[in-house]
Amino acid sequence: MATKQLDITREHCPMTFVKTKIELAKLQSGDILEVFLNEGEPLENVPKSASEQGFKILEILHIKDKVHKIVFEK
Amino acid sequence: MGTSEKKKLSIISFSGDFDKLVAAFTLATGSAAVNYEVNIFFTFWGLNVIKKKKGRSFLGKGILAKTFGFLMGGINNVPLSRFNFLGTSPKLMTFLMRKRNVATLKELIDAALALNVNLYACEMSMHILGITKDDFIPEIKEVLGVVNFLQYSEGGDRIFI
Numbered sequence: 648m649a650t651k652q653l654d655i656t657r658e659h660c661p662m663t664f665v666k667t668k669i670e671l672a673k674l675q676s677g678d679i680l681e682v683f684l685n686e687g688e689p690l691e692n693v694p695k696s697a698s699e700q701g702f703k704i705l706e707i708l709h710i711k712d713k714v715h716k717i718v719f720e721k
Numbered sequence: 722m723g724t725s726e727k728k729k730l731s732i733i734s735f736s737g738d739f740d741k742l743v744a745a746f747t748l749a750t751g752s753a754a755v756n757y758e759v760n761i762f763f764t765f766w767g768l769n770v771i772k773k774k775k776g777r778s779f780l781g782k783g784i785l786a787k788t789f790g791f792l793m794g795g796i797n798n799v800p801l802s803r804f805n806f807l808g809t810s811p812k813l814m815t816f817l818m819r820k821r822n823v824a825t826l827k828e829l830i831d832a833a834l835a836l837n838v839n840l841y842a843c844e845m846s847m848h849i850l851g852i853t854k855d856d857f858i859p860e861i862k863e864v865l866g867v868v869n870f871l872q873y874s875e876g877g878d879r880i881f882i
Contacts, residue, residue: 661751662824665832668754696755 650679655689656714663689664696671702674721679705685713693717729758729877731870736882737766737793738802739811739826745882746829753836758877761833762870764843768850769793770830771842771857782851789850796826834860841865841873 653670655663663684670680684693694704694717705718730752734745745761753759763771772795774780780790801810818825824832833840842857844866854864865873 657822659821659823661747661754662828662832665750665754665824665836669832669835700756 648677648679649675650681652681652683654683655693656683656685658689660688664693667693667697668700671697671700671719671721674702674719676721678721680719680721682717682719683710683714684717686715687713690715727756727758728752729760729874731760731762731874731877731879733870733879733881734761734763734767734770735765736802737769737799739799739814740802741882742770742799743826743829745880746826746833747824748880749838750829750832750836753833753838759833759836759838760841760873761838762841762843762865762874765846766793768842768846768852768857769799770796771840771861772796772852773856773858780850780852780856786849786851790852793850796830799826839873841870 651670651674653667655666658666667682674680682693684690694707697719698704703720705720708716710716730748732745732749734742736742749759749761772780775795775797777791777794777798779787781787798808799811800808801814804810815825840861842854842861842864844864847853847864854861863869
């Protein structure tokens with residue numbers, strides 16, 4: 648079971664979720680993906696879109712300023 | 722996971738303009754990322770995007786077609802629909818997109834391929850220009866006519882860009 652990280656704090660629509668989806672699609676069952684993203688559009692939409700596709704959200708942490716970390720599990 | 726009936730978006734990429742291609746590929750990648758089935762049907766000027774040769778080349782059969790092939794060029798020659806300034810504007814726009822951390826056209830196309838967006842080419846316009854499937858990037862799934870396009874896009878949204 649692997650843990651990967653992805654930073655999309657510098658990305659904009661549509662790449663915020665596009666990059667997340669590309670990484671999520673590579674996960675095996677039980678793998679973890681930690682995504683660093685900004686509040687606003689990415690924080691509202693990335694977890695919503697991922698959970699709609701059946702990925703589990705283990706936690707959402709506030710890192711600093713606008714940056715949050717979301718931990719996904721397949 | 723998701724709904725049993727997959728949502729579908731089919732884009733007819735006609736214009737071959739840089740800005741309209743950015744719009745088409747933004748919609749395509751965004752939709753594919755949220756599990757839509759996405760089809761892009763390239764026709765006429767849109768075919769320039771999927772040519773193997775990225776620059777200008779005398780592609781096609783016969784002098785007239787070859788001249789058109791040269792004038793149309795490949796992905797590196799797609800013009801901005803306004804203020805093209807002899808092809809400098811798409812380069813300036815790409816510079817600006819990079820500077821602002823917005824995905825460039827090339828990045829959007831790469832993402833579309835990574836998300837398995839279905840790419841098709843139009844049989845009729847290929848016939849006019851005398852080009853074949855071998856002139857395109859290998860990711861082009863099939864060469865289609867209207868009837869097949871209608872069949873593949875059935876039940877989803879269709880957009881002409």
